[in-house]
Amino acid sequence: MIDTHCHIDLPVFAAVFEKVLARARKAGVTAQVLPGVVRAGWQRILHLSAVEQDLFPAIGLHPMYLSQHGKNDLEELRRLALSGHLVAIGEIGLDYYLKENNRSMQQELFEAQLVIAAEADLPILLHVRKAHDQVQATIRRLNFTGGGIVHAYSGSLQQAEQYVRLGFLISICGTVTYDRASRIRTVAKTLPLTSLVIETDSPDIPPSAYHGECNYPEYLPTILSALVRLRAEPYQQIAAQIEKNSRVLLFQ
Numbered sequence: 001m002i003d004t005h006c007h008i009d010l011p012v013f014a015a016v017f018e019k020v021l022a023r024a025r026k027a028g029v030t031a032q033v034l035p036g037v038v039r040a041g042w043q044r045i046l047h048l049s050a051v052e053q054d055l056f057p058a059i060g061l062h063p064m065y066l067s068q069h070g071k072n073d074l075e076e077l078r079r080l081a082l083s084g085h086l087v088a089i090g091e092i093g094l095d096y097y098l099k100e101n102n103r104s105m106q107q108e109l110f111e112a113q114l115v116i117a118a119e120a121d122l123p124i125l126l127h128v129r130k131a132h133d134q135v136q137a138t139i140r141r142l143n144f145t146g147g148g149i150v151h152a153y154s155g156s157l158q159q160a161e162q163y164v165r166l167g168f169l170i171s172i173c174g175t176v177t178y179d180r181a182s183r184i185r186t187v188a189k190t191l192p193l194t195s196l197v198i199e200t201d202s203p204d205i206p207p208s209a210y211h212g213e214c215n216y217p218e219y220l221p222t223i224l225s226a227l228v229r230l231r232a233e234p235y236q237q238i239a240a241q242i243e244k245n246s247r248v249l250l251f252q
Ligand SMILES: [Zn+2]
Pocket: 005, 007, 035, 091, 201
């Protein structure tokens, strides 16, 4: 099982990092992608991925942390993107959930990072809230064809199908374990298996059994099981196909 989006590099895990990683491995998590959100966190991601063979680095400038991004961060991102060590650029995107988060600044930052991803021939890890149409329009306008993953997908089935047409995979997270999450369950049930991947987004979005607690990568099997219960195909076929989807996009 590949966790395509997990933040075990964050300070909240620093004291228990080895234990968390060991428990994830024991639970059958064979690889984890660590996405970057601000420049201050990139070095730890790169360091951990260099030391641990099952951790893979992505770095990016997250649209939620605009005030933390500096002038030269994009230059540094470009330099690291071209270094050949990354599996993706991310997480990047647009977040319209909080109205006070400057949208034109987000747009500029997103477009600059799309250009870098294209130049470095890397896929992207998308963070999108309430802005799926705008993100898709931007990808089309810039003619970005490198594909990627829409992390912790929260949009409609129609928007998911549009992403698939643009060459993206849809990532299912702990939300799928909640009975009331009917929209995301419909997406998980309906999309072709070849378009799905899974993630924990640890420490955020715990599965329903751990509601209100910290989320760990060892809960990835819970998310996979919830997906299996929604779908017609047998467990083995689902597990094998979504692992292949992740592997082909990120590790080949
Ligand atoms: Zn994240």
